[in-house]
Amino acid sequence: MVFGLLVTAVMGQRSLESAYRTTGKEVVAVFEAQREALQSCSAVLLQGRDEIGYGVVISADGYLLTKASLVLEVDGLAVTVGRERFKEVEVVAVDSAWDVALLKVAAEGLKPVEYAETSAVAQGTWVAANGATSRTRRRLLPGIISANSREIPPAGGAALGVVLKVEGGRLAIEEVAEHSGAADAGLKKGDVIVKVGGTAVAGVEEIAEALKESKAGDVVRVEYLRGEREFAVDVRVSTRGEMFQIEMDRNDMMSGDFSKRRSGFPRVIQHDILASAQTMGGPLLDLDGKCLGMNIARANRTENYAIPLEELQEIAAGLMKQVAKPAVESGE
Amino acid sequence: MGRMPLGWRRFDVSVIRLIVCFCGLSAAVAIAADGRLAVNDKLVPEGRKDLLVIQDALTGVLAKCRAATVCIEIGEGSGSGVIVSKDGLVLTAAHVSGRVGKKVKVKLEDGTELAAVTLGLVADSDAAMIRITDEGEYPFVEIDRDDSLRLGDWVFSLGHSGGFDEKRGSVVRLGRLVRIANATLQSDCTLIGGDSGGPLFDLSGRLVAIHSRVGQQLQVNMHVPMKIYLDNWEGMMGSEFLGEGPFAQKPVKGSGYLGIATEAAEDGGIRVTKVGRNSPALEAGIKLGDVILTMNETAVRSRDELRELLKELAAGDEVVLEVRRDGELKTLTFELGER
Numbered sequence: 130m131v132f133g134l135l136v137t138a139v140m141g142q143r144s145l146e147s148a149y150r151t152t153g154k155e156v157v158a159v160f161e162a163q164r165e166a167l168q169s170c171s172a173v174l175l176q177g178r179d180e181i182g183y184g185v186v187i188s189a190d191g192y193l194l195t196k197a198s199l200v201l202e203v204d205g206l207a208v209t210v211g212r213e214r215f216k217e218v219e220v221v222a223v224d225s226a227w228d229v230a231l232l233k234v235a236a237e238g239l240k241p242v243e244y245a246e247t248s249a250v251a252q253g254t255w256v257a258a259n260g261a262t263s264r265t266r267r268r269l270l271p272g273i274i275s276a277n278s279r280e281i282p283p284a285g286g287a288a289l290g291v292v293l294k295v296e297g298g299r300l301a302i303e304e305v306a307e308h309s310g311a312a313d314a315g316l317k318k319g320d321v322i323v324k325v326g327g328t329a330v331a332g333v334e335e336i337a338e339a340l341k342e343s344k345a346g347d348v349v350r351v352e353y354l355r356g357e358r359e360f361a362v363d364v365r366v367s368t369r370g371e372m373f374q375i376e377m378d379r380n381d382m383m384s385g386d387f388s389k390r391r392s393g394f395p396r397v398i399q400h401d402i403l404a405s406a407q408t409m410g411g412p413l414l415d416l417d418g419k420c421l422g423m424n425i426a427r428a429n430r431t432e433n434y435a436i437p438l439e440e441l442q443e444i445a446a447g448l449m450k451q452v453a454k455p456a457v458e459s460g461e
Numbered sequence: 462m463g464r465m466p467l468g469w470r471r472f473d474v475s476v477i478r479l480i481v482c483f484c485g486l487s488a489a490v491a492i493a494a495d496g497r498l499a500v501n502d503k504l505v506p507e508g509r510k511d512l513l514v515i516q517d518a519l520t521g522v523l524a525k526c527r528a529a530t531v532c533i534e535i536g537e538g539s540g541s542g543v544i545v546s547k548d549g550l551v552l553t554a555a556h557v558s559g560r561v562g563k564k565v566k567v568k569l570e571d572g573t574e575l576a577a578v579t580l581g582l583v584a585d586s587d588a589a590m591i592r593i594t595d596e597g598e599y600p601f602v603e604i605d606r607d608d609s610l611r612l613g614d615w616v617f618s619l620g621h622s623g624g625f626d627e628k629r630g631s632v633v634r635l636g637r638l639v640r641i642a643n644a645t646l647q648s649d650c651t652l653i654g655g656d657s658g659g660p661l662f663d664l665s666g667r668l669v670a671i672h673s674r675v676g677q678q679l680q681v682n683m684h685v686p687m688k689i690y691l692d693n694w695e696g697m698m699g700s701e702f703l704g705e706g707p708f709a710q711k712p713v714k715g716s717g718y719l720g721i722a723t724e725a726a727e728d729g730g731i732r733v734t735k736v737g738r739n740s741p742a743l744e745a746g747i748k749l750g751d752v753i754l755t756m757n758e759t760a761v762r763s764r765d766e767l768r769e770l771l772k773e774l775a776a777g778d779e780v781v782l783e784v785r786r787d788g789e790l791k792t793l794t795f796e797l798g799e800r
Contacts, residue, residue, distance in 0.1 A: 144640035144647070145613050150680065151636045151649045155505045159512060252633055253519035253617075255512055273519070273635045279628040380623050380654040383675060401634040401651065403679050416509060430653045430679060431622050431632060 152260075152270055152403050163257040164269040166418030170242040171411045172232075173209040173262050174200060183259045183411025184232060185423050186210060187445050191236035192221075192452075194445055195410035196425055197228045198371075198390045202308075208234050212265045222451040224444050225365055226346020227436060228390050228425060231448035242412050245419035248398055248437035250274055256400050258424055259411040272402030272433075281426075281434060283393035285369030287343040289325075289351065291316060293333055299354075300330060306372040310365030316353065323359070324352040340366060345393030368393035384429040391426040397434035398422055404433045498664050501614045515615050515635075515664065522666030523617075523633060528600035530631045530660055532568040532621040533557055533577075533591065541620040541631070541659030542567065542591060543668060544601040549575070549593030552690060553658030554673050555582040555708040558589040560777055561700050567593055569600075572627045581697035584711075585704035586644040587673040588689045589658070590697045602660070605667040605687050610646070614638045618650035618682075620659025620672055631659070636682075645683050646670045652682040673708075712775030717797030719771065719780075721747060723764055730754040730785065731761055745795035748786065755783040776800065 148155040157164075172184035172193050181203065184195035193208065200206055200220060208215045215234035222231045252274050260270035290309020291302045300322045305312045322330060325339040326349045343349060343366045352361045371390045381387065386406040398421065400413065406427045412420045413435040422435035436444070500506055500514045529544040533553055540557030544550065551567060558565070558579040567577040575595045582589035593599065610616070615637055622632045636650035648661060652675050661670040661684045670684035696703050702711055720740020723731040730752040736743045753761050757780055761767050774780065776799040784791050 143642075145637060149504050149613060149637070150639050152680070159506050159508060162509070251520045251523075253516060253523050253635070255516050273516075273633065275634055276629045276632045383653065385679065399629070399632070401632070403651065416512060429623065430675075431634060431651045431656070 157269055157271065160257055160269050160271055163414050163416065163418050164267060166414055167257070167259055167267040167269055167412070169211060169240040170414075170420070171259050171267060172234075173259075173267070174410065175207040175209065175214075176203050176205060180262055181407055182409055183424070184208065185410075185412045185420070185441075186239050186241050188241055189237065189239050191215075191234040191239060192449070193232040193234065194423060194441070194448075195230055195232060196388075196390075196423075197223045197225065197230035198388075199410050200230055200232070208232065209262075210234070210236060210239055222448040224346070224448055225367075226344065227394065227440070227444050229423070229436070229441075229444050229448070231445070231452070233452075242420040243418070244438045244442065245415050245417065245421050248421050248439060249278070250415065250421065252276065255416050256402065256421060257414045257416075258400075258402050258404065259408055260403075261408075270402045270404065270408075272400045274398060275401040276399040276432070278396060278398045278437065280396055281392045281394045281428075283345050283368030283370065284391070286337065287340045287345060287347070287366045287393075288369040288372065289316075289336070289340070289349075289364050290367055290372045291322075293322070293336070295332065298331060300332070300336070309372045310348075310367055311351075314351070314362045314364040316351070316362070316364070317355070319355070321354040322351060323354060324350075326350060344395065345371075380429055386427070387429055388426040391428045391434070394425060394434060394436070396437060396440060397425065398437050400433050400435065401431060402433055409433075497609060498615075501611065501664070504613065518615075518664040519617055519633075519635065522662070522664070525600070526602055526617075526619060526660065526662050526666050527570055527631060527633070529602045530570065530619040530621075532625040532631075532655075533658060534566040534568060534625070535559065535563070539621065539624045539655055540657040541655065541672065543619075543660035543671070544593070544599045545604055545668065546601055547598050549577075549595075549597065549599045550601075551577065551591040551593060552660075552668070552671055553589050553591055554671055554685065555584055555587045555589040556673075557658040558582055558591055559709055560712060561702050563777065564779065565591060567591065568621075568625055570630055572625075581693075581699060581701040581703060582709050583689060583693050583697070583703045584706050584709040586685055586689045587708040588671065588685050588693060588697070589709075590690075602662070602666060602668050604690070605663060605669045606691060608686075608688055609667075610638055610641075610663060610669045610686075612638055612641055615664050616648050616650060616661050616669065617664075618648070618652065618656070618659060618661050618672060618684075620652065620656030622653045623655045632656075639680070644685065644689055645673070646686050648682055648684060649680040650682055651675075651679050712777060714775055715772045716776040716800050717771055717774040717778055717780075718776065718800040719797060723753065723767065725763055726752045729762065731764060731767060741795055741798040745782075745793045747782070747784070747793065750786070751791075752785040753782055754785060754790075757781055771797075 174182040182199035184193040206218045219233045260268045290306040290311040292304035294303045347366045409424045426434040542551040542553035563579045567575045577593045580590040634650040636648045640647035659672045720737035720742040722735035726732040733751045782793045
């Protein structure tokens with residue numbers, strides 16, 4: 130019978146009806162069990178009526194993980210879990226190396242994500258993740274694991290987030306990038322950088338050399354002069370591509386929207402789901418509905434990255450510790 | 462709708478109007494060819510069992526298909542290709558190879574670099590061949606010679622998306638065959654620059670098509686079917702330039718550019734008196750005062766003789782110059798630029 134249907138479709142049409150394409154509704158319907166898992170273990174992040182991303186439910190009492198850069202500058206962030214809407218969302222802690230935020234909503238009895246045994250599944254293995262969402266219903270997009278698990282080094286290298294000029298043999302800050310480690314650490318235009326990571330620096334190349342081994346999220350000691358006084362401060366290192374506009378290449382132009390932060394991850398697994406920058410942050414599930422990782426970046430038209438479940442659990446544990454013991458303001 | 466050829470870093474995005482010309486689809490679908498998975502004949506997989514059939518088939522043939530998938534490096538850009546014979550015949554796209562008889566580099570998945578030369582191409586359907594010239598035995602895949610692919614079949618693509626990345630490897634994508642036209646197959650396996658020339662496989666691991674171009678929507682991805690290669694096999698093996706554009710342009714004699722000014726030298730040859738900025742000559746390392754003695758093994762005794770030789774050459778052609786510099790002989794090999 131089914132076979133007969135296909136013949137009809139072939140004879141009657143020159144192309145496959147959209148419902149039967151890989152992301153068509155009839156094919157997606159085969160993944161109903163995984164969709165039901167998404168319904169309970171994924172959260173929808175909203176700004177007003179706009180969906181801006183997804184999250185992973187990690188506790189019954191309302192702790193969620195998501196991609197930090199999706200939520201850090203959002204006013205009026207709301208979250209839907211299951212069918213329930215939460216308008217009070219607290220950003221509890223952030224792991225900037227991985228671009229992961231821990232969120233809290235006042236919920237009870239949520240069904241946390243179940244982790245798979247390992248993220249080391251063969252390429253070609255089916256995976257599923259959040260696609261669009263109706264008000265009450267999660268939708269699913271299927272795909273496969275599509276490349277080797279690996280580190281994604283920071284695009285353009287690691288950087289403090291300052292534009293420098295050499296003035297009379299001194300390295301003066303000309304500009305501080307918004308939301309950079311340098312801005313967070315309080316560096317200002319006119320400050321003169323003396324040492325980075327304990328190494329005296331007098332040129333831009335020497336700073337690059339001092340940061341060569343650094344990864345996004347690492348902290349490096351920066352000693353600087355403001356006026357006559359000398360100060361020292363810990364500065365978080367970020368990927369250059371995240372802080373400064375890097376020129377789009379042709380592949381970027383044909384990729385539609387991609388995640389602004391899409392590099393500088395210590396390890397990712399990769400999949401081919403037809404995702405977008407607005408569908409990151411949610412869980413990546415296997416056919417058992419178990420979590421292989423968390424979607425962290427839409428890199429381009431063909432590549433999406435997810436944090437593997439092993440690292441994700443460590444990140445979650447680290448962030449939960451900060452809940453137990455709020456970080457003490459560092460200061461002299 | 463405009464289609465983008467996928468040549469990586471080629472900014473001269475020629476927008477190609479694809480003439481979609483559908484052939485009459487025969488009703489002879491009922492006979493399943495050998496090795497054809499039953500799941501292909503279902504409109505949708507029936508539950509988890511069928512999903513696993515697809516997954517098992519794909520994971521079972523992937524390693525072999527991956528081993529035969531190569532990155533093709535040409536000048537600044539790169540594309541993909543796939544080896545189809547033990548001695549290193551590679552199928553790719555015409556807009557990747559670009560021309561006949563050009564030296565290129567082919568990279569295997571493990572990073573091994575091999576010398577290769579472009580053979581023939583079909584300019585109007587984006588098919589091309591390359592031959593690995595380093596001797597050896599190479600991993601290769603079988604071609605689907607029976608035109609056995611049907612609408613809705615599950616297929617997967619491989620390619621060096623965005624260029625070679627040894628840690629990542631080539632990228633695999635799963636999809637279905639969603640449209641069949643005369644010279645084009647369309648799948649919903651997403652492609653991007655760098656994938657051009659890469660292989661599309663059926664679930665048995667047979668090569669069914671080569672990646673060519675994408676539409677604006679993510680789901681619109683175009684491939685050149687094997688039929689085009691099989692129909693033009695001898696011509697391509699014979700290094701013929703077949704068809705007219707839009708995927709490759711015939712070289713135009715006299716379009717080559719060196720970028721130097723010369724004068725006759727007293728003791729034979731011609732002396733370089735100027736080297737143009739950004740010229741091929743500058744890039745090749747030609748210096749002021751060099752005396753050119755031969756080009757492509759023909760003696761050059763005057764500016765006119767050089768001009769005559771250049772008239773027969775086209776942009777992109779390789780030239781071998783023998784020059785005398787400070788009493789020493791040097792040989793410079795490089796490609797002519799576009800005039």
